[in-house]
Amino acid sequence: MIDIKYIRANPEEIRAAIKNKNEKADLDALLETDELRRKLQFDFDNLKARQNQVSQTIAQLKKSGGDASELLREMGSAAEQIKSVNAQLGEANAHLDKLLLTIPNIPHASTPIGSDESCNKEIKVWGAKPDFAFEPVDHLAIAENNKLLDLPRGAKISGSGFPIYHGLGARLERALINFMLDKHIREHGYTELAVPVLVNRATMTGTGQLPKLEADMYRVEEDDLFLIPTAEVPVTNIYAGEVLQHAQLPLKYVAYTTCFRREAGSYGKDTKGLQRLHQFNKVEMVRFVEPANSYAALEEMLLDAESILQDLGLHYRVVQLCSGDLSFASAKTYDIEVWAPGSQKYLEVSSVSNFEDFQARRANIRYRDAAGKIAFLHTLNGSGLATPRLMIALLETYQTAEGGLRIPEKLAGYLGQNEPEAKTPVKPND
């Protein structure tokens, strides 16, 4: 969330941020509530100060055997008043908190202003669209040929959007996950975490998914737990409510989890095959850094994510999201879009974001700087990467004329028996 003091001092900047991010938030109600809250707090403090003072006097009178009955009578009504003011204050605070949670983060100065993804800015391109001596087919055809997926049966047991990876398909996916984890751990200095995929309401609020996205998440009603849409949620919240030491920073974590998204309202949009799923796997990077370093860290994370695609020899481009496409909590986001030659389009496989202190403030994650001062730290995260679309690009890029599949060298070790760059199609082993 945004510091209420900052909002109070810069209401027009906040108003612009809300508009540019296509958010709905009642800033005027917030400012009014803040005003009311402060007035009530002031009254409460003064009443309480008086009460504390008189209580001391009563204590002394009682000790010395004096008569406190008059003061007791007076304080009886004061206590009533305090209770009433306190109740109003509690209400105002609750209302303010609620409104505060609906204010989005302010886009970074470098963010293009625009209403939707058409305003996103291409930052860089790596590699080139591969040439084929034949007409490349899409990933579904390749999966069909090689028995990599069983989508109908996934739909039978759970519903559409719940894929079954089969045989080599399952092994390939697992290989990707292991390859990515190892790369980030060994080459980029991340520490691996294995985290819960069911989290509570406070955790979902900490990273900014709640209250806005409640309808987009799977929920276990009886325990008021939510299935995570990304590992960002549990990992970022591990230090909620804590004060870290500056010497501990930066902290760099990588976690592989299954992710769950209801994708309510996106029916029919890019839903073919593995493009948009309710359940998928993702390797996620999360960093906790000192504020001064967060934008340098953002660039590093982008490179960390890109290196996966480079190792796999997949053509991609990087775009910077415009204000309207930026997520609620993000100040600046790069998307990496990998080229899928069979589908003839770029697919988003990673989102790398700097949240500045927006999440830290919500989750109350602070650090003590070198001078001993306590401040909110900055959080960042980036997919590194999500497997389904990566799988699409991989299958479509490495398909052979015979309908088979070559395996990139970097993945070969993770797949076991298959030769790197095999000239013959990989045979499903069952």
Add this chain to the structure above:
RNA sequence: GGAGAGGUGACCGAGCUGGCUGAAGGUGCACGCCUGCUAAGCGUGUGUGGGUCAAAAGCCCACCGAGGGUUCGAAUCCCUCCCUCUCCGCCA
């Protein structure tokens, strides 16, 4: 799920027959001093958030797992919830 014990400051640990206790004592840490008992001694300091203020100092308010209640007054009494530990049950 059942029974019991407990949650206090960076940490350990008093207080819990309600009233100068934001909180003893110890450890740690910081600064200073001392120094032929030296991985020692002495001294001082060492929470967070909010308000007042141009700012600082000062002053005021809140916070002893969370939220309510009783009371003039609660870390201390009562209720609800959460978490940890032990035993039992159940399941992997």
